[in-house]
Amino acid sequence: MARTRAKDYDDKALSILHRSAELFAASGYVGTSMNTIADACGVSKALLYHYYPDKEAILFDILSSHLQELVAAVEQANAAPGEPVQRLRTIIGTLLELYRHADAEHQVQIASLKLLPKDKREPLLASERILVGIMSDALAAAVPAAKQKRVLKPLAMSVFGMLNWHYMWFREGGPMTRTDYADFVVRLVLAGADEAVAAVTRPRGKGKSASRSRQAELL
Amino acid sequence: MARTRAKDYDDKALSILHRSAELFAASGYVGTSMNTIADACGVSKALLYHYYPDKEAILFDILSSHLQELVAAVEQANAAPGEPVQRLRTIIGTLLELYRHADAEHQVQIASLKLLPKDKREPLLASERILVGIMSDALAAAVPAAKQKRVLKPLAMSVFGMLNWHYMWFREGGPMTRTDYADFVVRLVLAGADEAVAAVTRPRGKGKSASRSRQAELL
DNA sequence: CCTACCGATCGGTAGG
DNA sequence: CCTACCGATCGGTAGG
Numbered sequence: 001m002a003r004t005r006a007k008d009y010d011d012k013a014l015s016i017l018h019r020s021a022e023l024f025a026a027s028g029y030v031g032t033s034m035n036t037i038a039d040a041c042g043v044s045k046a047l048l049y050h051y052y053p054d055k056e057a058i059l060f061d062i063l064s065s066h067l068q069e070l071v072a073a074v075e076q077a078n079a080a081p082g083e084p085v086q087r088l089r090t091i092i093g094t095l096l097e098l099y100r101h102a103d104a105e106h107q108v109q110i111a112s113l114k115l116l117p118k119d120k121r122e123p124l125l126a127s128e129r130i131l132v133g134i135m136s137d138a139l140a141a142a143v144p145a146a147k148q149k150r151v152l153k154p155l156a157m158s159v160f161g162m163l164n165w166h167y168m169w170f171r172e173g174g175p176m177t178r179t180d181y182a183d184f185v186v187r188l189v190l191a192g193a194d195e196a197v198a199a200v201t202r203p204r205g206k207g208k209s210a211s212r213s214r215q216a217e218l219l
Numbered sequence: 220m221a222r223t224r225a226k227d228y229d230d231k232a233l234s235i236l237h238r239s240a241e242l243f244a245a246s247g248y249v250g251t252s253m254n255t256i257a258d259a260c261g262v263s264k265a266l267l268y269h270y271y272p273d274k275e276a277i278l279f280d281i282l283s284s285h286l287q288e289l290v291a292a293v294e295q296a297n298a299a300p301g302e303p304v305q306r307l308r309t310i311i312g313t314l315l316e317l318y319r320h321a322d323a324e325h326q327v328q329i330a331s332l333k334l335l336p337k338d339k340r341e342p343l344l345a346s347e348r349i350l351v352g353i354m355s356d357a358l359a360a361a362v363p364a365a366k367q368k369r370v371l372k373p374l375a376m377s378v379f380g381m382l383n384w385h386y387m388w389f390r391e392g393g394p395m396t397r398t399d400y401a402d403f404v405v406r407l408v409l410a411g412a413d414e415a416v417a418a419v420t421r422p423r424g425k426g427k428s429a430s431r432s433r434q435a436e437l438l
Numbered sequence: 439c440c441t442a443c444c445g446a447t448c449g450g451t452a453g454g
Numbered sequence: 455c456c457t458a459c460c461g462a463t464c465g466g467t468a469g470g
Contacts (some may be wrong), residue, residue: 026333027334028247028248028249028250028330028331029250030247030249030250030464031247031248031249031334033463033465034464034466035465043443044444044445045466046444046445047443047444049465049466049467050442055465055466110329111247111329111330111331112330115246115247115250149394150394150395151395151403153388154388154395154400154403157384157387157388157389158381158384158403158404160384160387161380161381161382161383161384161387162377162380164384165377165379165383166376166380168376168379169373170376175368175369176373181373184370184374184377185377187414188377188407188408188411188412188414189407189411190411190414191410191411192406192407192410192411192412193407194410195406195407195410195411249452252451252452252453253453253454254451254452254453263455263456263457264453264454264456265455265456265457266455266456268454269455273453273454274454
């Protein structure tokens with residue numbers, strides 16, 4: 001009788017992906033050998049090639065599953081009912097929470113997505129664009145001044161900068177929780193965006209924002 | 220008589236560094252061979268080893284010269300006279316301006332600094348800590364609420380997040396100049412920081428910041 | 439005839 | 455400053 005697919009096949013495939021992501025994050029994609037991956041996963045190299053046709057497929061699947069998880073969660077957060085500000089907060093909090101157990105995948109995305117050939121890279125960049133699009137829409141809805149085309153992208157990318165850079169310094173058990181930092185970023189953006197947008201859209205010298213702070217005047 | 224060092228020796232060494240940085244940024248450190256570097260620089264591989272003892276020395280020198288340039292410029296900006304807010308603006312503007320011609324070096328710093336062995340990595344991390352220290356001091360001076368130990372690091376790292384992420388989206392000739400974006404970031408931080416700091420330091424529910432915005436109330 | 443898995447080794451290329 | 459190579463290790467595949 002033919003052997004059926006092992007019932008832990010998918011579990012094993014996923015655990016290989018995560019372990020590989022950790023190795024890629026530490027030593028780089030090219031700097032991590034298939035032998036190293038096999039050893040770290042406690043399987044033979046031949047078994048590795050049973051799960052994935054080649055090394056490139058491992059990198060692609062790491063990033064594909066990571067980005068699809070982000071897109072699905074952010075789309076759900078975006079579809080939830082509520083005020084625009086609350087939606088923005090949920091989106092940002094969701095991203096930071098997903099990063100909790102995806103630090104390696106996140107670093108691989110930043111350092112190694114570009115190493116894939118164009119046909120494998122393109123669908124991943126499309127997922128990234130979906131995330132940027134949802135964040136931009138949420139910002140435009142929550143921050144009136146952000147609707148201006150000239151500043152929406154810089155504002156959205158500033159938010160992604162803060163979120164995507166957090167792996168460099170954020171440590172679990174520090175003085176701020178992830179939820180704290182999500183609130184921190186949201187409030188920074190909400191309170192600061194009108195001012196920042198006004199600064200780069202009005203003519204030099206005279207401002208017309210009623211809420212400009214004393215410090216902003218000094219610029 | 221012994222040959223003297225060629226008068227363009229240092230120029231050539233620097234151009235090799237920059238070309239290597241571009242290759243490392245595109246294909247990764249391990250993914251770029253010494254033969255590729257030699258070909259791209261129009262020199263033999265043997266000449267490459269005349270300038271640098273090994274591949275690791277090229278990576279180290281790329282990052283060392285890049286970070287020393289950043290530290291020197293930021294220290295000078297920090298030492299200039301003027302109001303704290305103006306000093307913060309100068310520091311942020313200086314960093315964005317230096318990144319103009321150091322995109323490759325910047326990407327190599329993010330993706331490949333970690334690949335160096337500890338003894339080579341440590342002095343580079345020390346330079347990074349100097350930059351973070353100056354930025355933190357400038358923020359503490361310009362933003363009263365930022366002085367609280369619990370929030371100074373998150374605020375400083377949020378600023379570095381925005382600045383260090385800009386290579387992912389900022390394009391020369393777009394609607395915003397580098398100076399525009401520097402202003403944008405400074406005003407975002409100045410106007411938003413008091414609010415953001417209050418959010419994560421006060422007890423839950425009730426706030427006491429007089430300047431809380433309508434949007435912030437909704438959180 | 440299928441999938442699951444092993445020990446051993448392939449042709450090429452890496453840094454030096 | 456070059457060509458000619460080295461010891462080792464790479465990603466990937468063979469037979470069973």
